[in-house]
Amino acid sequence: MATGVRTLITINKEVERKLGNVAKERMLEAVNELRNETIRTLSQKGGGRIYTHYFFTDNQGRLRIGKKRWKPHQASAEGKPPARDTSQLVQSIKGWVDGGIGKVGTDQDVGIMLQYGTKNMEARPWLNVAADNARDKIKAIFSRRWI
Numbered sequence: 001m002a003t004g005v006r007t008l009i010t011i012n013k014e015v016e017r018k019l020g021n022v023a024k025e026r027m028l029e030a031v032n033e034l035r036n037e038t039i040r041t042l043s044q045k046g047g048g049r050i051y052t053h054y055f056f057t058d059n060q061g062r063l064r065i066g067k068k069r070w071k072p073h074q075a076s077a078e079g080k081p082p083a084r085d086t087s088q089l090v091q092s093i094k095g096w097v098d099g100g101i102g103k104v105g106t107d108q109d110v111g112i113m114l115q116y117g118t119k120n121m122e123a124r125p126w127l128n129v130a131a132d133n134a135r136d137k138i139k140a141i142f143s144r145r146w147i
Contacts, residue, residue, distance in 0.1 A: 006105025006127070007034070007103070007104055008101055008102065009027065009030050009031060009104075009138065010100060010102070011026075011027055011100045011101075016099075026144075028097055028102070029141050030142065031097055033138055033141065034102070034104045034138065035104045037130045037131075037133050038093050038104055038126070040130070041081050041133065042081060042082065042084060042089060042093070042130075045074065045084075046073075046075050046076040047074070047080060048074065049074070050073070050074045050075075051069065051075060052068060052069055052072050053067065053068050054067055054068075054069060078124070079122065079123065079125070081124060081126040081129050088110070089108055092107065094106070104127075111127075
């Protein structure tokens with residue numbers, strides 16, 4: 001996942017060295033919690049405009065209405081997490097541990113565009129929202145008795 005967007009959970013190297021497998025297990029548990037919360041965040045129903053047709057950009061760069069959708073899609077409101085449409089972003093969410101750093105994210109470009117917005121679209125932050133929602137559970141994972 002060289003490109004894309006991700007959030008990190010870190011653990012001190014000295015703690016990792018002293019606690020070994022326990023620290024790694026806790027980190028993996030925290031990463032899984034954050035990944036699951038990210039998927040829950042991305043699975044919410046939208047609260048914005050309802051689209052009944054697909055849109056495309058023609059050769060002159062103009063936005064055009066395409067064919068009718070088989071099922072209407074309710075988009076997310078500006079500033080809210082993106083509404084699920086094709087599930088490609090949800091399916092691309094991965095969590096992994098690299099040394100003492102737990103990472104959750106996607107390699108899909110759409111993840112960056114939704115998280116930070118584009119010149120034509122306001123941001124639909126999702127990863128930081130998921131991290132905020134999971135913060136207390138992650139703190140609880142690392143606050144449990146270690147030995």
